[in-house]
Structure formats: C-alpha cells, structure tokens
Amino acid sequence: MTRTFFIFMLASSIASAQQAEPPQTKPAPLDWNATSSNPRSSALEIASRNKALGFARRDGFWSGTLEKNKPALIALHLFTRNNYSFSAANLTPGSRIRVSIFDQLGNPTNSEESMDDTSATVGISPAHSDRYYIRLELTEGDKAETCMVYSYK
C-alpha cells in the first residue's frame, strides 16, 4: 500500500513537472539608455569579480521586468573551450533570481549555480560550439527589474 502510494506520488510529480514549463515572457527591448541603471551596474559589478580570473565582460546586456512564473529565455551562440559566466541582478528586496543554461536541444546543462538575495551567477564550459539558452526566472517575489550580462575567457 505504502509502496504503491509512493510510486503514485513520484509519477504524479514527474507528470506535473513536465507540464510546469512556464510560458515565455516578452521582455522589454534592449534599453541602451540604461547603462547607469542600478540592475545593470549591479550585474556588471558581479561580473567584474571574475575579471581577476581573466574574464572579459561583454558590453551587450538583457534588461527587462521579470515576473514570477514568466521567465525570460535568451538565445546565444557559445564556443567550446571558452568559459562563460552569466550574472543577473535586480534591486528589489525579497526577490530571488535563478539563471539556468540549456543546450541546443533544450536540455539543462551540467552547470554551476549560485544565488543570493538579488543576484545569481552561473557558469559553463560548453561541450560544443552551438546555440545555448539562458533562462532567467524569479523564484521569489512577484516582479523585478532585472539585468543580465555575461563574461568569457
């Protein structure tokens, strides 16, 4: 009885998770005037911590409003043998961001992830030179102006 119940619960958790992929948000267009905005400054500051390790920051960035259950998905072309670090930040108290990386087939990659109150950083050394996807999502909080930058070496 207990075993059946356990299997049932496990199966239902898998089924509900597979249906749980949230819809995509339509992020705000690139805001070129936001160079001094706080989320970008904060994201750049986090990315700068890697500079001593030889990482160069890209000038391009994604910025927009993240809402709970409405992640942003960004496509990028990454090259094997490079190392990449993606940093996202917002300044909304009580919100948490998660940054995840998916390969060209949409499979989550074996990457590191770290989180604190309003920022998250994730790194990858791509197995292949190809298209990858970066997903930004709020795991706590309802809405937050967010910026993501990345660096490479």
Place this chain on the structure above:
Amino acid sequence: MRVSIALALLAFFAGNLAFARFSPLDEQSMQSAVFMETLSLPSAGEYFSAVDKRFEPNWTKLLRPMVPVATPLREHLALQIGVLIADCHIAIEAQDGQATKNYGRDILNLAKKLNVSQNVLARGQNISDLAEKGDWLTLREELDAMQNDIRLSMQEQNDYDLLVFLMIGSWVRQMEVACDLFIQTPTPDASELLIQPEILNHLLDRLHGLPEKSRANPMAQTFLGRLQGLQPLMTQGSLNPLPEASVQDISATMKAILNISSELPPKP
C-alpha cells in the same frame, strides 16, 4: 506508516522542485527565445578566444595591413568598420599595441564619416590609452563597447540598415581567419567553430529585410548570393565535422567578400 507517507510527500515535493528546475525546454519556448544582436551574436574577441585555444596561432602573423578605401557608400564604410573591428581584435590577441592603436584610429576615422557620437570618439581615445598600457583584457571590453556605441549612433541616425554591413564585415574576417587556420592544421572536430547557422541566417534575414533601394545595391546582392551559398554547409549541425572541401568553400566565400571590402565599390 506515518513515516512512509512523510517520506513519500517529501519525495513528491523534492521531485517537483528538481524537475521544475531541470526539465528540458520545449520546442515552442526555444523558438520564441529572445535573440539580441548585442548579446546573442558573439563578439570577435569571444570568437578569437575560442580560436586561440583550438589552434594556438601566431597572431602576429595574422595581422595584415589594411588601408581603408575611400568610398561614397555608407554601406561600404560600415562594412570596412566591421572588418577593422575584427582586425583590431587580432591585434589585441597578438598583444601588439601599435597595431591596435592603428586599427582603432582607422575605425574612428571611418566612423566619423558616419557622423557617430562623441561616445565613440571617447572610446577611440580609451583604446589608444589601453594599448599603450598593454591592458589587453580591458581592451577587448572597450572594443566591444565601441562597436556597440557605433551601433547606437547608427540607430539614432536612422541608419539601422547599415548595421548588417558592419556585422558582415566583422563576421567574415573572423571566419576567414579560422578557415585559414583550419586549412593549415586540419582537425576534424575544430570545424565546429565554422558552423554557425543561426548567425548566417540572421545576417541573411537582415539583408532580406533591407529597404528595396538598399537591397538592390550591387554589394547587398553579392552578399546575399554569396552567403546563401553557405547555407547547405551549415545545416548539418556542429557535431558532424565539415569536410575539408567545405571549409575551402567557406574560405573562398569569406575572401571574396573581404575583397569587396577592400576595393572601390561598383557604381549602383
């Protein structure tokens, strides 16, 4: 019994959490992913960083003197700026301060003809100062920022259409370098650096999206024809090595476009 139910519930929530976090993306999500030129397209510095690890080239030997061609065509100016940006990244890889300054100066001179903003001029000075100091890492960042400032200036002046020529110039020079290195040292799995279908398709989409008058420009027509010819070579995915003959074909296309960049354009 109670313990078993508690464990089952724990497994339920933990399972939900894990799968929600790590479940694959669906096709619709991937197709609707944001593609931004300033972020989704790799910078020349990023590409050469990967090329460096793969081929360990002598970057100094890859430097070439490039004298910008006087041209009345704004598309041709933008194309040359793109090529020079890639060349400047090669100079940074070669850690050649004087060459970096020279390319930076040439980029600036061409950009001035497109009436770019004061920001770009300031970047030019920064590049010269950083090259003097030999701060190669910051130089990569500054050159990337300069390219984006040129882009911004073009957008502000309603020259958005010119951007595709700048992107083509930079990409073609990057690909030419990688093709040459591959041909010198053929390594089957290194060909994945040459397979960039999304970038190629994006450039083609931009060319197709040009206003009719710009699209009718002989330079745009030539690029469309040449780049479309690369599509069959890039549809196989990066996991399958490219035959050497295909690399030769890509190289020939890149060199043909670069020749156009360094010649006086035909009159429309």
